[in-house]
Amino acid sequence: MISELLTQLRFLIFRKRRRELDEEIEFHLKQAVTTRIAAGMDPAEARRQALIEFGGIELTREQSERQRPGWWIGTVMQDVHYAFRGFGRNPLFTISVLITLALGIGATTAVFSFVDRILFRPLPYAEPSRIVSLGFVHPLERQEFVMGRFYVEWQKDQTPFSDLAAQSTGVQNCDLVENDPMQLNCISFQASFLPLFGISPALGRNFLPEEDRPNGPPVVMISYGLWKGHYNGDPHILDRMINVDGNPVRVVGVLPKDFQFPTLEAAGIVSPFAFDPAVQQTVNGGFGHPMRLFARLKPGVSVAQAYAQMQPLFNGDLKWFPPSAKSETRLSIRTLRDRETQDARPVAWVLFGFVVAVLLIACANVAGLMMARGAGRQRELAVRSAIGASRGRLIRQALTEAFVLSFAGGLAGLAIAKALVMVFVRLAPTGIPFISKAHLDLRIGVFAALVSCLCAVIFGIATALQKPRLAALNAKTSMSRNHAFLRRSLVTTQIAISIILLSGAALLLRSFTKIEEQNLGMQTGGVLTVKVAVPRLRYNTNQKVMDFYLRLESSLRRLPGTRAVGMTDSIPPGGWQDGFRLSDLHVQGKPPIPPGTGGTVVGRSVTPDYFRGLNIPIMRGRNFADQDRTGDEREVILSRLLAERLFPGEDPIGKRFLPGAHVSGAGAIVVGVADNVKNSGLTEQSDPEMYTLRRSVSGDWGGNHLMVIVDSAMPVAAIEPWVRSEVSSIDHTIPVEMEPLNESLNRLADRPRFETTLLGFFALTGLVLAIVGLYGLIAFMTTQRAHEIGVRMALGATRTNILRLIAKDGLRMVLVGSAVGLGIALATSHMLKTLLFQVSVYDPLTYILVPLLLSLVALVAILIPARAGTRVEPAITLRAE
Amino acid sequence: MPQSTDLLQGTLDLLILQTLALEPMHGWGVAQRIQQLSKDVLQIGQGSLYPALYRLEYKGWIRSEWQTTENNRRAKYYRLTQTGKKQLATELATWDRLSLAIASVLGRATEASS
Numbered sequence: 004m005i006s007e008l009l010t011q012l013r014f015l016i017f018r019k020r021r022r023e024l025d026e027e028i029e030f031h032l033k034q035a036v037t038t039r040i041a042a043g044m045d046p047a048e049a050r051r052q053a054l055i056e057f058g059g060i061e062l063t064r065e066q067s068e069r070q071r072p073g074w075w076i077g078t079v080m081q082d083v084h085y086a087f088r089g090f091g092r093n094p095l096f097t098i099s100v101l102i103t104l105a106l107g108i109g110a111t112t113a114v115f116s117f118v119d120r121i122l123f124r125p126l127p128y129a130e131p132s133r134i135v136s137l138g139f140v141h142p143l144e145r146q147e148f149v150m151g152r153f154y155v156e157w158q159k160d161q162t163p164f165s166d167l168a169a170q171s172t173g174v175q176n177c178d179l180v181e182n183d184p185m186q187l188n189c190i191s192f193q194a195s196f197l198p199l200f201g202i203s204p205a206l207g208r209n210f211l212p213e214e215d216r217p218n219g220p221p222v223v224m225i226s227y228g229l230w231k232g233h234y235n236g237d238p239h240i241l242d243r244m245i246n247v248d249g250n251p252v253r254v255v256g257v258l259p260k261d262f263q264f265p266t267l268e269a270a271g272i273v274s275p276f277a278f279d280p281a282v283q284q285t286v287n288g289g290f291g292h293p294m295r296l297f298a299r300l301k302p303g304v305s306v307a308q309a310y311a312q313m314q315p316l317f318n319g320d321l322k323w324f325p326p327s328a329k330s331e332t333r334l335s336i337r338t339l340r341d342r343e344t345q346d347a348r349p350v351a352w353v354l355f356g357f358v359v360a361v362l363l364i365a366c367a368n369v370a371g372l373m374m375a376r377g378a379g380r381q382r383e384l385a386v387r388s389a390i391g392a393s394r395g396r397l398i399r400q401a402l403t404e405a406f407v408l409s410f411a412g413g414l415a416g417l418a419i420a421k422a423l424v425m426v427f428v429r430l431a432p433t434g435i436p437f438i439s440k441a442h443l444d445l446r447i448g449v450f451a452a453l454v455s456c457l458c459a460v461i462f463g464i465a466t467a468l469q470k471p472r473l474a475a476l477n478a479k480t481s482m483s484r485n486h487a488f489l490r491r492s493l494v495t496t497q498i499a500i501s502i503i504l505l506s507g508a509a510l511l512l513r514s515f516t517k518i519e520e521q522n523l524g525m526q527t528g529g530v531l532t533v534k535v536a537v538p539r540l541r542y543n544t545n546q547k548v549m550d551f552y553l554r555l556e557s558s559l560r561r562l563p564g565t566r567a568v569g570m571t572d573s574i575p576p577g578g579w580q581d582g583f584r585l586s587d588l589h590v591q592g593k594p595p596i597p598p599g600t601g602g603t604v605v606g607r608s609v610t611p612d613y614f615r616g617l618n619i620p621i622m623r624g625r626n627f628a629d630q631d632r633t634g635d636e637r638e639v640i641l642s643r644l645l646a647e648r649l650f651p652g653e654d655p656i657g658k659r660f661l662p663g664a665h666v667s668g669a670g671a672i673v674v675g676v677a678d679n680v681k682n683s684g685l686t687e688q689s690d691p692e693m694y695t696l697r698r699s700v701s702g703d704w705g706g707n708h709l710m711v712i713v714d715s716a717m718p719v720a721a722i723e724p725w726v727r728s729e730v731s732s733i734d735h736t737i738p739v740e741m742e743p744l745n746e747s748l749n750r751l752a753d754r755p756r757f758e759t760t761l762l763g764f765f766a767l768t769g770l771v772l773a774i775v776g777l778y779g780l781i782a783f784m785t786t787q788r789a790h791e792i793g794v795r796m797a798l799g800a801t802r803t804n805i806l807r808l809i810a811k812d813g814l815r816m817v818l819v820g821s822a823v824g825l826g827i828a829l830a831t832s833h834m835l836k837t838l839l840f841q842v843s844v845y846d847p848l849t850y851i852l853v854p855l856l857l858s859l860v861a862l863v864a865i866l867i868p869a870r871a872g873t874r875v876e877p878a879i880t881l882r883a884e
Numbered sequence: 885m886p887q888s889t890d891l892l893q894g895t896l897d898l899l900i901l902q903t904l905a906l907e908p909m910h911g912w913g914v915a916q917r918i919q920q921l922s923k924d925v926l927q928i929g930q931g932s933l934y935p936a937l938y939r940l941e942y943k944g945w946i947r948s949e950w951q952t953t954e955n956n957r958r959a960k961y962y963r964l965t966q967t968g969k970k971q972l973a974t975e976l977a978t979w980d981r982l983s984l985a986i987a988s989v990l991g992r993a994t995e996a997s998s
Contacts, residue, residue: 030958070939
């Protein structure tokens with residue numbers, strides 16, 4: 004067997020000389036002649052008879068040649084060679100197909116690589132589809148949470164879940180106090196947490212039940228990143244004592260490298276949640292501590308069933324809630340994927356739709372081009388068939404061409420995809436989950452390439468499959484009306500899809516410009532925001548915190564060029580901010596507001612300079628004054644919206660609030676009304692807002708969110724180092740984060756910008772492809788009709804007549820395509836609704852401009868080849884055949 | 885790879901191998917010998933003889949070399965290789981089985997020819 008293979012290999016490499024066979028045949032013939040002469044035949048006759056007996060020498064030669072192993076490889080090379088010659092003769096066709104394939108495959112692969120992570124890629128847990136996040140939601144907290152008191156009951160009475168595990172509500176700052184101190188994020192979860200997700204530690208072990216208990220032994224798990232980074236992957240990390248916030252704790256485990264918290268937060272240190280059912284009835288007004296809850300569905304239980312089974316428990320819980328909260332609180336059970344991807348899903352689906360559409364256009368294009376080429380080659384095929392090429396050989400030739408094209412296009416496409424992914428990752432905002440982890444997905448690249456290849460192959464061999472007709476040989480022109488309808492439909496479809504893509508992208512673009520242009524109600528240029536997080540370990544009383552910030556304030560005020568130094572717990576329009584219900588406000592001398600009505604109010608605790616720093620105009624009354632900060636009275640300023648809601652047609656100045664939400668102590672007095680500021684993100688409706696004065700009283704300095712805003716006459720970049728040195732001169736261990744307000748605002752617009760860029764890019768790709776297809780078809784049909792045009796011109800048609808003739812054909816396709824596309828776009832545009840800001844899904848401007856733009860571009864694509872068509876000289880075309 | 889494996893071709897291969905088993909021979913000689921031995925019943929078309937010889941050579945069952953004939957002419961002589969001998973044995977065995985089977989089907993349990 005092996006020797007046989009070796010022999011074949013030898014012959015594959017060393018060909019036999021052609022002459023050898025010739026000599027052999029010559030010898031054979033001589034022998035035959037000699038024998039016949041010996042039998043008494045005339046020499047000439049003997050040779051003639053010998054030749055007849057031998058049969059076709061050429062046939063023998065060919066047959067013998069065919070026995071050679073690897074003979075077929077040679078013919079494939081021949082095919083490839085021939086294909087290349089064909090491409091060279093027809094560069095327009097070749098380039099069109101290559102561009103189409105490269106753009107189609109490239110764009111599709113790149114975008115799918117992103118969408119895939121959000122929509123399809125399984126989460127890194129065991130059976131992730133059975134894990135849910137459950138709890139209450141209400142307008143102030145849209146992520147599920149549960150209060151300890153109810154968790155105790157749920158653990159006891161729930162039926163749909165096999166496991167439950169709680170996690171603290173979020174990460175918190177903590178300090179690693181060692182010789183190399185470090186500020187970290189800490190989180191805690193129950194011992195049942197990791198098993199629920201099917202995760203085991205990379206090193207060490209999970210918490211033991213006795214550690215996950217109040218006053219249990221102090222242990223922690225650390226993240227892989229912290230272990231590798233801070234501890235240099237120390238193999239003896241287990242059982243090592245480390246100091247977190249001044250408490251020595253023992254490291255018992257290291258989390259896996261690719262572990263991600265279901266809340267997608269990053270934490271360096273995890274401690275046991277140490278849930279104490281006993282205290283939950285007493286703390287926090289009898290509600291217990293808030294927490295995040297995750298659960299694993301029992302086999303066969305759907306999310307909807309689980310919801311139905313939890314509903315009675317939830318209804319029982321509701322009676323504990325204050326009336327105001329009752330109507331707004333709901334039970335929510337979401338799959339983990341829904342929770343993790345949040346509102347990225349609509350975008351992802353829209354993108355996915357765009358991907359499919361562009362791939363469709365690309366395929367239609369390739370198909371159309373291949374068919375056009377096939378039709379143009381009927382004559383050539385007929386000739387080749389007539390001189391002895393078999394059907395199989397012709398089909399193989401067509402296949403070879405399709406494969407060569409697809410391969411080249413696919414390679415170019417993957418290169419484009421690679422580049423695009425790099426560009427997208429750079430453009431991508433941080434807010435979209437998973438996007439930074441996107442990388443070129445080869446599976447999908449191969450899939451896109453295969454789909455395109457299939458189009459090329461199917462339509463490429465369609466023409467070769469037809470038996471070449473003899474008629475094609477002597478036909479005056481090689482014109483074919485075959486498939487003309489199919490080809491036109493393909494182009495029409497492409498136009499229709501482009502219209503859909505373009506109008507989608509145009510809607511987003513309109514929405515984006517609206518976002519950018521809207522009036523935020525405050526100045527953002529030249530303002531620096533400074534985030535200083537004081538470590539709770541040393542700043543353990545509100546007094547210490549206040550002293551620090553007041554010192555910082557006065558030292559920043561001394562900096563040259565400083566116009567205002569304000570302090571606040573949050574900055575609009577996005578990010579964390581305090582909030583409460585409108586119905587929780589009690590105005591003195593007014594009936595209470597019915598619970599559950601009026602929506603939410605944003606609360607901000609600020610110093611007087613806040614309004615000066617952000618240049619927010621005070622419409623009525625006055626700003627907080629510096630002397631208010633030391634007074635006993637509590638002053639508040641209302642936003643215009645809140646003032647109109649609470650005091651319609653009245654003067655709000657001097658009105659008093661009774662103690663309640665956001666108002667403590669003896670109540671507060673309204674001293675002013677500020678203009679509205681965008682405060683619920685860039686795209687949401689603004690909420691009413693209430694500013695309370697942050698007085699220089701230690702009670703006003705609780706909470707761990709504090710930001711300083713510095714408005715300076717100096718350039719922002721110049722004052723940054725000064726601010727840094729001022730902070731470190733007070734306490735050099737405190738980390739400072741600084742950012743010009745402009746930039747953080749810009750970041751908020753990142754996401755719509757990214758979405759718009761991505762969809763716009765896709766729509767343009769689709770447009771380019773469709774135009775290439777249209778151009779290619781018109782150009783092809785014009786060449787095919789050269790003879791007809793010649794006849795028409797000879798009979799007296801003018802160039803304009805001809806131009807009209809050709810253009811009419813193309814314009815009909817554009818019009819039909821546009822109409823169909825417009826219809827579908829209008830019918831499906833509601834899917835974009837969640838992505839749009841202040842733009843109707845039926846925005847008239849979009850639906851007028853888009854078809855207009857497309858028609859213009861299409862007109863150019865029609866006129867260029869059509870004009871070339873009219874340049875024919877009748878005398879030449881008529882004699883050509 | 886075009887390769888028909890019908891009975892005829894297989895039979896021709898067998899005949900060539902058998903002929904060459906006796907002594908190395910050139911293409912003309914093979915044709916003559918088969919014709920003689922079959923008492924002119926089997927006429928080998930040269931159109932299929934040379935492709936068959938090439939095929940067998942490519943398979944490594946026979947090997948060729950240029951030699952001088954007794955009439956002092958240069959001719960290409962084919963000889964059986966070691967693998968060729970083994971192949972001949974298996975093909976003969978197959979042939980025996982096959983012809984016996986056919987003979988039994990036809991109800992003529994005569995002696996199988998080789």
